[in-house]
Structures are given as structure tokens and as C-alpha cells.
Amino acid sequence: AQSVAQPEDQVNVAEGNPLTVKCTYSVSGNPYLFWYVQYPNRGLQFLLKYITGDNLVKGSYGFEAEFNKSQTSFHLKKPSALVSDSALYFCAVRDPSYNTDKLIFGTGTRLQVFP
């Protein structure tokens, strides 16, 4: 079965400091992993994805994530947080060994960046 966990409901960080939003997954095969961000009263916006290749993935707005197969993690990171990064972040996983279009989302982590 596919599953994804975001262990933190909220992450608080001061502007200018590095941020990390955690994500772990469970799939039977090699995962496709995604990060999305949701601003208030908006739909989800795609940030980045890992399909194959380099474990360090760079995405939109200066975000990056590192695929770690041994730890089954795909944490989202940014070297220097901005107040405008405050939003709800979702990790999602798909196991391509399943013949399905189903993408499994985590429960979301609210990032609050303080000035």
C-alpha cells in the first residue's frame, strides 16, 4: 500500500533562516514524489518532483528537496525563508508499479515564517 506522512502540523521559522518541512513515504516500488503549496483561498501549486535521477531536486521559488531512499524521506528545504513562504505544504507520492492514477497526499504542514 502507498502512504505518505508529514509528521509536523506546523513549522515556525524566522525570516532569513533555513527551513525544512518533513515528509516520509511508504511504497512497494520506486516512488514518484511531489511537493505542492497551497496559499489561502487558492488551489495547490506544484513546487517540485522526484521521478528518477539526481536525488537533489530543485524547484520553484528557491525550494529544493532531497530524495533519501534508505530513510524513505523527501524533505522540502529552503536556505533562507521569506515571510511570503507562509502557506500550507503538501507532500504526495505515487507508486508507479501500481496501475493507477492515484496520488496519495499527506495531511499537510503549515509553514509560518515570522519577520
Place this chain on the structure above:
Amino acid sequence: ETGVTQTPRHLVMGMTNKKSLKCEQHLGHNAMYWYKQSAKKPLELMFVYNFKEQTENNSVPSRFSPECPNSSHLFLHLHTLQPEDSALYLCASSQMGLAGGDEQFFGPGTRLTVL
């Protein structure tokens, strides 16, 4: 207009009403999705259409009836809903289904309240 649009943005309906949600994508994509987003719950996939054919029905109650007349339009017909169906309903599209690892593009959602 670009991206994925959804109408209406807000909808209040009684349990005996019949209403429809509309989604339109202007991206030339071939796959479209309906999701339900409730507070404190993971995003729930409801339906997937690939090239107008339904490929996923995630055990959704029959009071929700999807329709995909072409690759650009997706509807969700609602009838005899329950108060627990109140949620944000998100539409998304992707170039193909998720088999190739395509990211999804989301609309802003319809905030549905069932009285």
C-alpha cells in the same frame, strides 16, 4: 484565460438541491481530476478521467456524479448531499495520467456548504 478555472467559487445548497460544479482547463492536458479537501484530512481523490474516460472512482457515493464531455471540461453533479459533504472541491489536470510522473495543475476550488 489560462490554467484551470472552476465555477462557482462558492456554493451553498440544501440537502434536496441539485447543483453542478464546473471545471475547465486551458492547458491542452488529457487527464482531469476531482479532489475533496476537508479540514484536518488529507486531500481525497474522487475521480480521474483520461482522454474523457473515467479511470478512477475512489469509492465515491453515487450522490456525486462526474461528467467529462471532452478533455477540457469536467463537471461534478451533486444531488441529495449531506452536511458532511461540505468541503473545498478541487479540480486538477495533467498532461497525461500520472503514469509518466506528470505534475498536476489545480484550480482554485469550489467551497461547498451543505445545509
